[in-house]
Amino acid sequence: MRKLVIAISMLAFAGSAAFADPILDRQALMKERGKIAGGLSKVVKGEEAFDAAAVLTALQSLEANAEKLDIDAHFPAGSDKGDTTASPKIWEDTAGFKAGNDKYVADVKAAVAAAPADVDALKAQFNTIGGDCGTCHQGYRIKKG
Amino acid sequence: MPVLKKLIGAALVLGGVGAVAVWFLSAPARLDAETLAQLGPGDAARGKRIFYAGGCTSCHAKPRSQGEARLQLAGGLQLKTPFGIFVPPNISQDAKDGIGAWSEEDLANAMLKGVSPGGEHFYPAFPYASYARMKPSDIADLYAFLKTLPAVAGKAPGHTLGFPFNIRRGIGLWKLLYLSPQPVIALPEGTPDPVMAGRYLVEGPGHCGECHTPRDLAGGTKKAVWLAGATAAEGSGIVPNITSGEGGIGDWSEADIANYLETGFTPDFDSVGGAMVDVQRNMAQLMPEDRAAIAAYLKAAPSHPNGYPARKKPEN
Numbered sequence: 001m002r003k004l005v006i007a008i009s010m011l012a013f014a015g016s017a018a019f020a021d022p023i024l025d026r027q028a029l030m031k032e033r034g035k036i037a038g039g040l041s042k043v044v045k046g047e048e049a050f051d052a053a054a055v056l057t058a059l060q061s062l063e064a065n066a067e068k069l070d071i072d073a074h075f076p077a078g079s080d081k082g083d084t085t086a087s088p089k090i091w092e093d094t095a096g097f098k099a100g101n102d103k104y105v106a107d108v109k110a111a112v113a114a115a116p117a118d119v120d121a122l123k124a125q126f127n128t129i130g131g132d133c134g135t136c137h138q139g140y141r142i143k144k145g
Numbered sequence: 146m147p148v149l150k151k152l153i154g155a156a157l158v159l160g161g162v163g164a165v166a167v168w169f170l171s172a173p174a175r176l177d178a179e180t181l182a183q184l185g186p187g188d189a190a191r192g193k194r195i196f197y198a199g200g201c202t203s204c205h206a207k208p209r210s211q212g213e214a215r216l217q218l219a220g221g222l223q224l225k226t227p228f229g230i231f232v233p234p235n236i237s238q239d240a241k242d243g244i245g246a247w248s249e250e251d252l253a254n255a256m257l258k259g260v261s262p263g264g265e266h267f268y269p270a271f272p273y274a275s276y277a278r279m280k281p282s283d284i285a286d287l288y289a290f291l292k293t294l295p296a297v298a299g300k301a302p303g304h305t306l307g308f309p310f311n312i313r314r315g316i317g318l319w320k321l322l323y324l325s326p327q328p329v330i331a332l333p334e335g336t337p338d339p340v341m342a343g344r345y346l347v348e349g350p351g352h353c354g355e356c357h358t359p360r361d362l363a364g365g366t367k368k369a370v371w372l373a374g375a376t377a378a379e380g381s382g383i384v385p386n387i388t389s390g391e392g393g394i395g396d397w398s399e400a401d402i403a404n405y406l407e408t409g410f411t412p413d414f415d416s417v418g419g420a421m422v423d424v425q426r427n428m429a430q431l432m433p434e435d436r437a438a439i440a441a442y443l444k445a446a447p448s449h450p451n452g453y454p455a456r457k458k459p460e461n
Contacts, residue, residue, distance in 0.1 A: 137416050143383050
């Protein structure tokens with residue numbers, strides 16, 4: 001209990017600093033990523049009008065977010081223990097995990113580079129990127145109760 | 146002493162009668178003529194929908210294959226369960242290694258009765274306990290669609306199971322307990338059509354309950370806590386509660402559920418994971434009204450709290 005209190009206080013101190021805790025850091029990055037994707041999906045589904053400038057801004061923040069995730073720093077050995085749904089497979093097959101992440105980063109960058117001019121172009125990019133999410137979540141994450 | 150002898154004698158006789166009874170009760174049973182008559186000629190275009198609703202490719206495609214290769218149903222995946230390792234077989238159109246030589250009746254007996262053309266029981270890792278609720282005409286359509294898929298040579302390895310699960314005949318007793326074409330959730334008269342259609346897709350071809358429902362010691366699904374989520378039978382972790390009970394998806398709208406099945410994104414923009422990734426890709430191939438029907442049924446089905454134990458708090 002005391003350890004927990006100390007840990008929480010330390011986290012509070014560290015705030016959003018990058019060195020706080022790799023598990024919390026990577027979870028925060030994933031949450032942010034989901035939020036951005038959620039905004040884009042509203043456009044893809046036609047719930048919001050397509051605005052090329054706004055879409056490009058969203059894709060750029062997705063890119064900035066993607067570049068922040070550093071597999072070695074955010075998934076150090078031993079960080080499968082604790083309040084995480086990371087699968088041990090990340091450390092058994094780090095190369096495969098990194099390849100999945102690299103593809104995601106590349107697809108996001110490609111989307112920014114080819115700034116979509118209409119909703120159909122965005123939809124195609126969004127489906128590719130969404131598939132990349134599934135690739136890693138399929139093999140490298142374990143749902144827990 | 147004579148009393149003991151009599152007792153032993155009686156036990157032997159009873160045991161013998163019991164053994165004979167077990168032998169008869171465990172016999173593989175095929176479909177009756179009436180059901181077979183409902184098969185009719187299948188339609189491949191309609192069968193494609195059944196193929197994706199049933200998720201055949203999730204287990205029977207070559208492991209880790211992508212795209213078009215998902216239609217090469219060579220088998221070979223390893224399902225590691227507490228009963229042992231199950232390996233889905235080759236169900237491609239190869240006549241020797243796959244099911245290319247099967248008749249429509251053979252496929253119907255496999256899917257609705259869990260019986261092979263050779264008259265043996267299949268293990269229920271092949272989810273015929275769900276498929277048993279399917280319409281024969283859908284099996285005929287599926288058969289027609291499977292005929293359009295490629296033949297792939299090569300047998301998948303057999304299952305690796307410990308005693309007593311390696312005795313196939315024992316599955317006959319399991320079937321007496323768990324194999325029934327009856328729906329799991331009784332719906333009152335006047336239930337809207339989408340809910341009825343969803344029940345068929347979820348309880349039948351979709352076989353959602355096979356992973357999302359906890360199992361008892363004999364490996365049967367616990368119908369009283371249908372879809373409440375479960376400790377994963379294969380691999381590790383849990384399979385989520387998809388009822389509206391505590392821990393479930395009560396705060397998802399029907400549109401949220403349908404959208405998740407189509408796009409793989411949850412309402413708070415987490416993405417689909419684990420074995421559900423393949424399932425969702427299959428569901429994305431269905432018609433929008435199919436996904437809406439599944440959502441309507443899940444909302445109408447009874448609510449249960451999580452069917453798996455709460456996670457132990459990690460030690461820090």
